[in-house]
Amino acid sequence: VGLDPRIELMPEFVRRASRCTASSADTRSAIATFHRIVIDVVAPLVPAVKLQVACFEQYGAPGIDALNDTIADAKRRGLLVIGDAKRNDVASTAEAYARAFLWGGQGFDVDALTVSPFLGRDSLEPFVAACERYGKGLFVLVKTSNPGSADLQDQVLRDGRTISAVVAGLVDELGAAVIGRRGYSSIGAVVGATFPAEARTLRASMPKAIVLVPGYGAQGGTAADAVHNFNADGLGAVVNASRSITYAFGSAQIEEGEFRQSVRAATETMIRDLTASLATRAQQSGGV
Amino acid sequence: VGLDPRIELMPEFVRRASRCTASSADTRSAIATFHRIVIDVVAPLVPAVKLQVACFEQYGAPGIDALNDTIADAKRRGLLVIGDAKRNDVASTAEAYARAFLWGGQGFDVDALTVSPFLGRDSLEPFVAACERYGKGLFVLVKTSNPGSADLQDQVLRDGRTISAVVAGLVDELGAAVIGRRGYSSIGAVVGATFPAEARTLRASMPKAIVLVPGYGAQGGTAADAVHNFNADGLGAVVNASRSITYAFGSAQIEEGEFRQSVRAATETMIRDLTASLATRAQQSGGV
Numbered sequence: 001v002g003l004d005p006r007i008e009l010m011p012e013f014v015r016r017a018s019r020c021t022a023s024s025a026d027t028r029s030a031i032a033t034f035h036r037i038v039i040d041v042v043a044p045l046v047p048a049v050k051l052q053v054a055c056f057e058q059y060g061a062p063g064i065d066a067l068n069d070t071i072a073d074a075k076r077r078g079l080l081v082i083g084d085a086k087r088n089d090v091a092s093t094a095e096a097y098a099r100a101f102l103w104g105g106q107g108f109d110v111d112a113l114t115v116s117p118f119l120g121r122d123s124l125e126p127f128v129a130a131c132e133r134y135g136k137g138l139f140v141l142v143k144t145s146n147p148g149s150a151d152l153q154d155q156v157l158r159d160g161r162t163i164s165a166v167v168a169g170l171v172d173e174l175g176a177a178v179i180g181r182r183g184y185s186s187i188g189a190v191v192g193a194t195f196p197a198e199a200r201t202l203r204a205s206m207p208k209a210i211v212l213v214p215g216y217g218a219q220g221g222t223a224a225d226a227v228h229n230f231n232a233d234g235l236g237a238v239v240n241a242s243r244s245i246t247y248a249f250g251s252a253q254i255e256e257g258e259f260r261q262s263v264r265a266a267t268e269t270m271i272r273d274l275t276a277s278l279a280t281r282a283q284q285s286g287g288v
Numbered sequence: 289v290g291l292d293p294r295i296e297l298m299p300e301f302v303r304r305a306s307r308c309t310a311s312s313a314d315t316r317s318a319i320a321t322f323h324r325i326v327i328d329v330v331a332p333l334v335p336a337v338k339l340q341v342a343c344f345e346q347y348g349a350p351g352i353d354a355l356n357d358t359i360a361d362a363k364r365r366g367l368l369v370i371g372d373a374k375r376n377d378v379a380s381t382a383e384a385y386a387r388a389f390l391w392g393g394q395g396f397d398v399d400a401l402t403v404s405p406f407l408g409r410d411s412l413e414p415f416v417a418a419c420e421r422y423g424k425g426l427f428v429l430v431k432t433s434n435p436g437s438a439d440l441q442d443q444v445l446r447d448g449r450t451i452s453a454v455v456a457g458l459v460d461e462l463g464a465a466v467i468g469r470r471g472y473s474s475i476g477a478v479v480g481a482t483f484p485a486e487a488r489t490l491r492a493s494m495p496k497a498i499v500l501v502p503g504y505g506a507q508g509g510t511a512a513d514a515v516h517n518f519n520a521d522g523l524g525a526v527v528n529a530s531r532s533i534t535y536a537f538g539s540a541q542i543e544e545g546e547f548r549q550s551v552r553a554a555t556e557t558m559i560r561d562l563t564a565s566l567a568t569r570a571q572q573s574g575g576v
Contacts, residue, residue, distance in 0.1 A: 052377075052381060052384070054377055054381045054388065057388040057395070057396075058394070059394050061349070062394070068349060086375070086376060086377050086404075087342070087374070090507075091434060093340060094342075096340075096343045097342045099346040100342065100348070106351075107346060107347070116376070118432075118440055119432050119440075120441070121436045122434055144407050146378040146407055147408075148378075149408055152408055152455070156445065156446055157446070163440060166443065
């Protein structure tokens, strides 16, 4: 379940309780309160929450405080926390980002981080080293869910590979150093649910990567699209939905009980939807 | 001048004054104090400071508070503030990042932001819209200063263009909508000082872009390398040096007066160095 704080979309009862138009402490309180309820509802249902760091950062320092609050709440409830920050920079600075998100300590202590591959292999290595050292995970952008992902990621090189395929190769290579007991690597990939054909090819080229799949739900990807990011055994992908779960309620006037019910219902619908599509694919391919 | 906070490298007098091993308030104070001195020295000498957001973020919430302190100090001294954050995401989230850095208000109110083009044109558009609306600037990563920039940015497409050339084309196109009185666009580019040959070609393909040039100094780029990012009239580029200016002092035991002197001397050396190389190039090309 994705947590993308947008205070203007939150139910009135959250905004009212936090007196949101006033000081910055109220911004922090609104975001933290909203997420605490969502986390309480989804913790028994899903393995992880994905925090969209941009949406916290847009509220400045109070948003960043709320990021820490939400990370702590999610961990307290036993959820894995994916920091969707799409960070990167040259190696020495990439190390600072790794320290910010993956080293624990003073930074934002998430379990896994999304990163951009645009600066190349040396920019990814400090993150890989952090994953190895601190038991954290990485999701490298391979094929993003937006239409504009075609502009660079789909460009075809002289040797016939796309840029996405080059990055997938890099993910597979870098990931070989950090394979866990179950055969999956700590180095995963981001592949949008909105591009099922590409997903099939990319999945095959990095069999040990866990694929984080955005774009399901509000962005238009269906469960039937998303399942191409799973391996044949039905494992190896984490599908995310944000807005279609947390902002699924109809009217901003609803009270807390109804809000909880809308989050629960949307999450259960997603789980059923994905489970059914995985079963269908398994039947079609004669798999497990 | 680049401000990349690394508390462990700061002079003892800064760390002592802030009792750095204690609470998080001291982290904020050390970073803010160190930068306040640097800003005081360089404000009469240079037009802008570049804040490496990763280095603030590595200190968590107190680092983010220090980011706000440093932005405010730099603006108070009349410096332009470049937020080197290399952000981006799908369009709706890119807008949240634009709001975080370019809309003023609750976020981090910088004058210009570095962004990654990996997600394509639609991911850049919310930033371009913010530049137009709020009078801010953008620097899109075109060719970064690190060796690994070759891995994706130098890949050659079937039509003979490199990925960097494709991005440069995008910068030129997007920038056409936001040309200022002096003929330069609000949409600029990042091209590392470490790749002078590429810089010449890229400079020619986006004549209205202001080029932010990292990699001078500690990363090995020389003034003679960096000048290829300027137009023939000697304008159109901003060259950055971070570590070679702020951490140029020899011993951590120096006192404030000596520290100020080392920052001033390193800044003046850089200015002389760039001015001389620009003059040499102008003579060679028979230009102005």
